[in-house]
Amino acid sequence: MAEALRLSAKAVQLNSQGSYDEALRLAKQALDLREKALGPNHELIATSLNNIAGIYRGKHRYADAEALYRRSLKILENRFGVESRYLTDTIEHLAWMRFAQRNNGDAEKLFTRALAIREKEFGPEKLETAQTLSAIGEFCERINNLDKAADYFKRSLTIREKLLGPDHLDLLEALDDCACALIQGNHADDGKQYQVRANRIRNLTANDATNRQGAVLQGKALLRVEPEYPDDARRQGVQGTVIVEVTVDECGRVITAKALSGPNALRDASESAARRWRFAVTKLGLRRVKVIGTITFNFHR
Numbered sequence: 001m002a003e004a005l006r007l008s009a010k011a012v013q014l015n016s017q018g019s020y021d022e023a024l025r026l027a028k029q030a031l032d033l034r035e036k037a038l039g040p041n042h043e044l045i046a047t048s049l050n051n052i053a054g055i056y057r058g059k060h061r062y063a064d065a066e067a068l069y070r071r072s073l074k075i076l077e078n079r080f081g082v083e084s085r086y087l088t089d090t091i092e093h094l095a096w097m098r099f100a101q102r103n104n105g106d107a108e109k110l111f112t113r114a115l116a117i118r119e120k121e122f123g124p125e126k127l128e129t130a131q132t133l134s135a136i137g138e139f140c141e142r143i144n145n146l147d148k149a150a151d152y153f154k155r156s157l158t159i160r161e162k163l164l165g166p167d168h169l170d171l172l173e174a175l176d177d178c179a180c181a182l183i184q185g186n187h188a189d190d191g192k193q194y195q196v197r198a199n200r201i202r203n204l205t206a207n208d209a210t211n212r213q214g215a216v217l218q219g220k221a222l223l224r225v226e227p228e229y230p231d232d233a234r235r236q237g238v239q240g241t242v243i244v245e246v247t248v249d250e251c252g253r254v255i256t257a258k259a260l261s262g263p264n265a266l267r268d269a270s271e272s273a274a275r276r277w278r279f280a281v282t283k284l285g286l287r288r289v290k291v292i293g294t295i296t297f298n299f300h301r
Helices: 002-016 020-038 043-058 062-080 085-100 104-121 127-142 146-164 169-184 188-205 231-235 264-274
Strands: 210-216 221-223 240-248 254-261 282-284 287-299
Touching: 002 020, 002 043, 020 043, 043 062, 043 085, 062 085, 085 104, 085 127, 104 127, 127 146, 127 169, 146 169, 169 188, 169 287, 231 264, 240 264, 254 264, 254 287, 264 287
Parallel strands: 210 287
Antiparallel strands: 240 254, 240 287, 282 287
C-alpha cells in the first residue's frame, strides 16, 4: 500500500508536468497493487481510477477517461450511496467528458446532479456549492449559453462574497467569470461593473497577472479575422509577413495590437484585423489572466 501511494503521488506529479505516458505507467502500477491488496471495490480503487482517467483526459482520450470515471462512480455509489458528497468530484469529471464528446445534454444532467448533492450535503451557501455553480457556469459559457452562464456565476459570487467579504482575493475568479459572461452576452455595461471590482482587487493585492507566452496565439483563436489587403500596397507589389503582438484580456478579447515586423504598408491593416480576433480564456490556476503573444499575417498577391 505504501508503494501504491508513492506511485500514485509520482503519477499525479508527472501528469501535471505533461509527462502523460510515464504518469500512465505508474498510475496503472498503483492500481494493480491496490486491487491485489484491497479487491476491486474499495474507495482507493476509485481514487486510482480517477487518477488514470485524468491522465487520459490530458491525452484527449475522452472515451477512455469516461469509462474509468464511470467505473469509479459505481464503486463510490455502492460504498457511500448515490447522494454522497464523495461522489461530486467524479460526477463533475464525468460531465466534462460528456461535454468533450459533444453530449451536452448528458453533461448538463450530471452537473445538475452534482449541484443537488452539494446543496444537500454542504448547504446552499457554502464554498463547495459555489465551486459547482462556477463549473456549471463555465459549461454554459462553453456551449454559448451566456445568459445562463452569467446567472450561475452570479450565484457563485454571491456565496463567496457572504463568506469572504467584498474585497477578498479569492473573489477574482468569480468576478472575472461574471464580467466575461455578461460582456460576451452583449451586456457590456453590467459586465464592466464586475470588471471594475476585479481590477480594484488586483490593484489592492498587486495581482494583475499577465501571462507572456512569447509564442503565436493562432491555436487558441475562437474567431479569426483576415486583414484587408490595402489597395495601394497591392498596386505597388508590396507583400510579405506581418507579425503583430497582441494583449488578450481575461475574457479573450484583444485589447492592444502592435505590429512588430513586416512592410510598413501592411501594418495598419494587420493591427486592425488583430484587434477583432477572439481567443479562448487563459487561466493560471483558477484565475483568468491576460496573455501577450503574437499573430502572424501573410500577404501575397
